[in-house]
Amino acid sequence: MQEKSQRKQNKIIELATFYIGDALCGIDILNIQEINRHLEVTWIPQAPEYVLGVLNLRGRIVTVIDLGKKLGLSPISPGKDNRNIIVDSRDEHIGFLVDRISDVMIAETEKIEPAPSNIGGVQGKYFKGVFKTENSLIGVLDINAALKDE
Amino acid sequence: MIFEDDETxxxxxxxxxxxxVDIENDLLLIEEAGENIDEDLxxxxxxxxxxxxxxxxxxxLSKIKELAHKIENVLGMVRSRxxxxxxxxxxxxLKAFDTLREMVHDVEHSNEMDISEHVTVLVGLTTASLPEDQKESLSTMVDVALPSGRKVLQSSRFDIDHARKEGQFIYLVEYDLIHDIQRKRKTPLDVIAYLLNSGTIIQSKIDIEAVGTLDTDIPAGIPFYVLFASIIEPEIIPSLFDVDESAVHLVTDDMCFPVKAGPVEKKKAATVQFSSPYRAVPMGPEPNSVGLEKEEILPPADESIHVQTEPESHFSDGTQSRSVEKLSVHAESGGDRILQTKHAVSQASLRVSVGLLDLLMTLAGELVLSRNQLMQAVSTNNMRALETAGQRIDMVTSELQEAIxxxxxxxxxxxxxxxxxxxxxxxxxxxxxxxxxxxxxxxELDKTIIEAISDPLTHLVRNAVDHGIEPPDIRHRxxxxPIGKVKLSAYHEAGQVNIEISDDGKGIDGERLVVSAVKRGLISxxxxxxxxxxEKIALIFLPGFSTAQKVTDVSGRGVGMDVVKTNLDKLGGIVDIDSKVGEGTVIRIKLPLTLAIIPSQIIDVGNERYAIxxxxxNELLRIPAAQVKNRIEKVGDASVVRLRGNLLPLLNLAQVLQIRKTYNDPQDGRNMPERRENIADRRSRKNPLFTSWEDTEEVQNEPTGRLNEEELRVRSGQERRINIKSAVNIAVVSAGAFKYGLVVDQLRDSEEIVxxxxxxxLKGCCGYAGATIMGDGKVALILDVAGLAQMAQLTSLEGSDRVNEAILDAAKQKKAEKNKVSLLLFRNSEKEQCAVPLxxxxxxxxxxxxxxxxxxxxRVIQYRGGALPLFSLDQVAKVKALPNFEQLEVIVFRLAGREVGLMVTPPVDAVDVVVNxxxxxxxxxxxxxxxxxxxxTTLIIDIYEVVRTLHPEWFDEAEIQPAPQGGVTIxxxxxxxxxxxxxxxxxxxEGYHVIDAEDGQEAWELLGQHGDSIDLVLTDLEMPNLDGFELTAKIKGDKRYAHLKVVALTSLAGDEDFAKGKKYGIDDYQIKLDRDRLIETVRAHLDHIKRD
Structure with a gap:
């Protein structure tokens, strides 16, 4: 019983990590529907600046967001490593365009520290916390905060 | 706590x-019939x-049962008159049925609903019509027991007495759910339905207590007791029930025991509640259920109080209406809930006819066959077979779509x-x-539309009754x-559904709407x-508009006409109002049949495809390059196109959406800012977005059809090479009554889109109604025509044709104000057109x-006993001589106190024109x-000069003679x-001395020079340097001149100018060239001065 509660506290999560510029970020892999390089994005005039456009994901219209812009970092620079991370948020598929994908990290929730109010110029409100590995810091993204429509 | 057998x-x-379903209408019919009760109904x-x-x-479902029962009582008494x-x-x-419906829609929670108000009022109804001695029976409950003495049911004494009075026998029937119902392959509902054919069920109950707990032996059966009233004789009744004879008991008074307060409660708590068959733990007296039961038993006490407090007065107006009102508040809030639950329910299931399902099945089968055909054709690479398969799939899908x-x-x-x-x-x-x-x-309409129009329609109907129909006395007058008519009709027309709501009420007063709108600052x-x-009536759709003098609780439901319109717009519907004051209003709504798949026009702007x-x-318009200059005009900042005599405002889609010149990078698929500076630069022919058709066009070294303001300006300025690509493509679209032209680059196919x-x-972008996926898998946006207009700040009001035209005219007029004149056109010789101010x-x-x-x-002609001097233009000016006709037109002028006639050649015509x-x-x-x-080319004749040249002496005389007003200077x-x-x-x-100035500044200087001698100031309003308003302000602000009257001359006396002028101190307004009135005014003002 005790063990159980402990495990509950110290859950192991898998983080899919990716780069926005030089910043390494991670999303709980359970939030991710798929990662693709579907780049036929239809641009939407008048859309918020961070919205790159929409794409057709097997019949669904998916809004693609430049995660760099959305988080207040540098915009994603186009390149062949660009990927769309399709996440599911409030019954809607949304694509995050990121610079490139990195590894899947296994993290213990216990070891995720609260995000400093200002990490690398990014507003802390978008992050659940920071996960330290031996040689890097991963900002764990709170997708619901990041996708909160303003 | 209900029976959880889902199926049942x-x-x-x-x-x-x-x-x-039909209750409401039936009740309304009963109401109409009044005393002539239609028993069938x-x-x-x-x-x-x-x-x-x-x-x-x-x-x-104890609450449902109770409410239905009370309703039944009332109806029973209606039936027996x-x-x-x-x-x-x-x-x-009606309100009781509302609640009942609500409970039925939400059975799971029906037992938690508060129905006490309904019960009170309903019981009030029954008691009020009962003789005194029977009233008590209504609130008295009796236990009905089996002959064995076991009390199984509780019923109101009134019900039993009532049934007996009607000559019915009361039976207590003991069903066994297992043997009598389930084994016989019947459902309980069947049994109930069957019983209802031959009598009425007063009370029924499943006795769980008799089943016992799991600890006891397996029960022999689950008893289901029914207290049944029927006119069928006891001898034959057992055959009716299809149960063992011993299970049917004729209820006698011996079997009824008055309820004793305490124990019953306890007992009921244990028995009436029917627990789920799946519940492992047998029913104990749960706290919850006890509470509930108490409530159920409480009403009798309540009722009796009620009866005592307002027994007779129940039907006297005051109390009655009060209680109804109280109820209505309750029902209203309940009503909303009904809508919600109804909504949820309607989404959950739908009735479809079996025939249609069969058709769907057939089509699905065909689709599968076609797919097989297609697969085969693909694998064998047989083009012909591929083609047939394609055609077949095309056909099947269309049919399938239609069927679905x-x-x-x-x-x-x-x-x-x-x-x-x-x-x-x-x-x-x-x-x-x-x-x-x-x-x-x-x-028939798509169910989403049906659901969505319910509220707007309700609002419109309520409006018709509330604001449209007058009270009977006024109607009479x-x-x-005195009976108002509201008509609601629906019909198909041109693939759309029309709904009309018309009333014969007081109609909508456009003027009042205008006044109200102006007051609210919605329009100028x-x-x-x-x-x-x-257009005035259409003002009612403006947001923030309500003409109701006071917000009644009817109209004050938070939905304005603007919301109605927005909602209908969302559905792709169109609203149109026709109204005649005093005669009534007709509101027409056009709705598409369905929303999910819509036919649309695909258009291109830049690299983007959009669907309209x-x-x-309304129509597609292509203005050939050669005509662009003539047909597209610019007024102020707005472009307009002339379309069959009307001016149509144009929106440049690229501009509204701020589509930068971009190109689609083939490497990463993103839009990059256009690098070409010159629009005439060629676009890459390899761009995958362009179809072959366009490619051939691209060869021509001309800009694409993209049209922007610069281009328009350039075009109207000078003729450019004529090329197919410089034609302007316009999609004429309408949102409601408001039409405009959308300038696009390319018009493509019309397609059915999903x-x-x-x-x-993207909710913030109001220009789109959604998106769709095109045949090539790319996404195209669906344009929201009304939203675009809003973005371009063409509000539906300002954009409507007439107003737009008026604005344009006003703008033009402002420019040409000084040159708008009424002229009399005539000919001197046949080819020479001349004009004089009318x-x-x-x-x-x-x-x-x-x-x-x-x-x-x-030359003179005898005329009215005098001689009218005649002259012709050629006497003065170098024009041709008048041709010799037998008949001549003579334009008679009055100059210097005399009449002269100018001989001219017909036709003579008066025109109002703006001329330079x-x-x-x-x-x-x-x-x-x-x-x-x-x-x-028309010569404007200066008639003074003509006459002065011919008869200088006339004017000398006039000047010699002291002017009647005596040396007045203007x-x-x-x-x-x-x-x-x-x-x-x-x-x-007229003999005035006139000092003229070319603008306000000059006038001001002249005023300084001549100061005292000036008696009156006449001024134009629009002038360079110093305009009329400021001149007036200066004059009025200077002590030396403040006494001077200032009369403004204008060619367009708009109310706005008038108000503005007043503010600046202008004393009077006159229309230019309205000679008589001007003279009159001047005279009046001068007389005034003289008297001072």
Missing amino acids: LRMYVEESKDHL VNNVFRAAHSIKGGAGFMG EIVPNPDMISIL MRTRMQSIANVFNKFPRVVRDLAQELGKEVDLIIEGKNV LGKS EQHGSLMSEK PQVNL VKPLGRH GLVERIERIKAMNIEIVGGR IDTITLRQTGVMGSAIIGDY LFAEDSAFFRNQVKGFLQE
Whole structure:
């Protein structure tokens, strides 16, 4: 019983990590529907600046967001490593365009520290916390905060 | 705590819903019939209530049972003519049924609902009509026991007595759910339905207690007790029930025991509640259920109190209406809940006819076959087979689509049927009499639309009754029938559904709307004055508009007409109002049949493809390059196109959406800013977005059809190479009554598209109605025509044709204000068109050439006992001589106190034109200048100069003679030479001394020089340097001149200018060239000065 509660506290999560510029970020892999390089994005005039456009994901219209812009970092620079991370948020598929994908990290929730109010110029409100590995810091993204429509 | 056998419960709910469907109308009919009770109708309603009650008893839906039961009691008395139906009573019943419906829709929570108010009022109804001695029976409960003495049921004494009184026998039937029902392959509902055919169920109950707990032996059966009243004799009754004879007991008084308060409660708590068959733990007296039961038992006590407090007065108006009102508040809030639950339910299941399902199945089968065919064709690489398979799939999918659509189609009756009730309640509340006529109930619409139009329609119908129909006394006074008519009709037309709501009420007063809109600052006064009646009425759709003097609780429901319109717009619907004050209003709504798949026009702008729904599309317009210059005009910042005589505002889609010139990078698929500076630079032919057709076009070294303001300007400035690509493509679209042209690059095919919603991050973009996926898998946005107009700030009001035109005209007029004149056109010789200001003309005469006399070298004609001097233009100016005709037209002028006639050649015509008078090119004696009027170069004749040249002595005389007003000096400021001369001319003619100035500044300086001698200031308003308003302000602000009257001259006396002028201190307004009135005014003002 005790063990159980402990495990509950110290859950192991898998983080899919990716780069926005030089910043390494991670999303709980359970939030991710798929990662693709579907780049036929239809641009939407008048859309918020961070919205790159929409794409057709097997019949669904998916809004693609430049995660760099959305988080207040540098915009994603186009390149062949660009990927769309399709996440599911409030019954809607949304694509995050990121610079490139990195590894899947296994993290213990216990070891995720609260995000400093200002990490690398990014507003802390978008992050659940920071996960330290031996040689890097991963900002764990709170997708619901990041996708909160303003 | 209900029976959780899903299947049975669902059946019960479905059945009950069916029962409830027609209740409203039946009740309304009963109300109408009044004393002439139609027993069939009452029976209908009675049976509905009864069946619901019967089932509810079995399901353990105690609240439903109770309410249905009370309703049944009332109806029973109506049937036996103990109560005469009246509107109040029907109201109570309607509201009770509302609640009942609500409970049925939400059976799971029905037991938690508070129905005490209904019960009180309903019981009030029954007791009020009962003789004193029976009243008590209503509130007395009796236990009915088996002959063994086991009390199994509780019923009201009243029910039993009532049934007996009607000559019915009361039976207590003991069913066994296992043996009598399940084993015989019947459902409990079957049994109940069967029983209802031959009698009434007073009370029913499943006795769980008898089943025992798991600890005891397996029970022999689950007893289901029914207290049944029927006229069937005891001898034959057992065969009816299909149970063992021993299970049927004729209830005698011995078997009924008055309820003793305490123990019963306890007992009931343990028995009545029916627990789920799946519950492992047998029913104990749960705290919850005890509470509930208490409530159920409490009403009797409540009732008796009620009866005591207001026994007789219940039908006297005061209390009655109060209690109804109280109920209505309750029902209202309940009503919303019904809508919600209804919504949820309607989404959950849908009835589809089996025939349609079969058709779907067949089509699905065909689709599979076609797929096989296709696969085979692909694998064998057989092009012909591929083609046939393609065709077949095309056909099957269309049919399949249509069939699936049909499953979504619902009759509009679903919405319409609720209106008799709405209208009735409302009319009653407002003290009006209204007849509702409904037509076209069988028209079918997509279910999403049906759901969505319900609220807007309700609002419109309520409006019609609330604001449209007048109270009966007023109607009577107006000579209308005191009963108002509201008609609701639906019909198909051109692939759309039309819904009309018309009333014969007071109509909508456009003027009042304008006043109100101006007051609210929604439109300017000038707008208002320029609007057509229809546009005025359309003001009602403006956000923030409500004409109701006071917000009644009817209209104050938070939905304005703007919301109605927005909602209908969202559905792709169009609203249109026709109204005549005093005669009524007709509101027409056009709706598409379905929303999910819509036909649309695909268009291109830049690299982007967009879809315009066909509903919004009126026509496609292509203006060839050669005509662009003529047909597209720019007024202020707005481009307009002339379309069949109307001006159509143009929106450049690329501009509205701020589509930068971009190209689609083939490497990463993203849009990059256009690097080409010059629009004439060639676009890459390899761009995958371009179809082959376009590629061939691209070869031509010309810009794409993209049109922007610069280009328009360039085009209108100078003719460019004529090329197919410089043609302008316009999609003429309409959102509601408001039309505009959308300038696009390319018009493509018309396609059926599937509407998909956009994500929440794009909700802020109002220009799109959604997105769709094109054949190539790319996404295209669907344009929201109304939203685009909003973005471009073409509000529906400003954009409507007439107003737009008026604005344009006003803008033009402002520019040309000084040059807008009424002219009299005539010919000198046949080819020479001339004109004089109409204001100078006295009249026109036709004379015969032979009547002209030449006396003293001058031509005259005898006229009204005098001689009218005649002259022709060629006497003064270098024009051709008059041709010799037998008949001549003579334009008679009055100059210097005399009449003169100018001989001219017909036709003579008066026109109001805006002309640019060129005072230089063709200037000569007697000719003030020239202008182009109706494609002719027209000489503007200066009649003063003509006469002065011919008869200088006339004017000398006039000047020698002291002016009647005696040396009065007028300062006249006017920048247009034409008007300055004209006005100065006739002022001088009247004997005034006129000092003229070319603008306000000059006038101000002249005023400084001449100071005291000036008696009156006349000024134009629009002038360079210093305009009329400021001049006036300066004059009025200076002590030396403040006494001077300032009269403004204008060619367009708009209310706005008038108000503005007043503010600056302008004393009077006169229209330029309205000579007589101007003179009159001047005289009046001067007289005034003299008297001072």
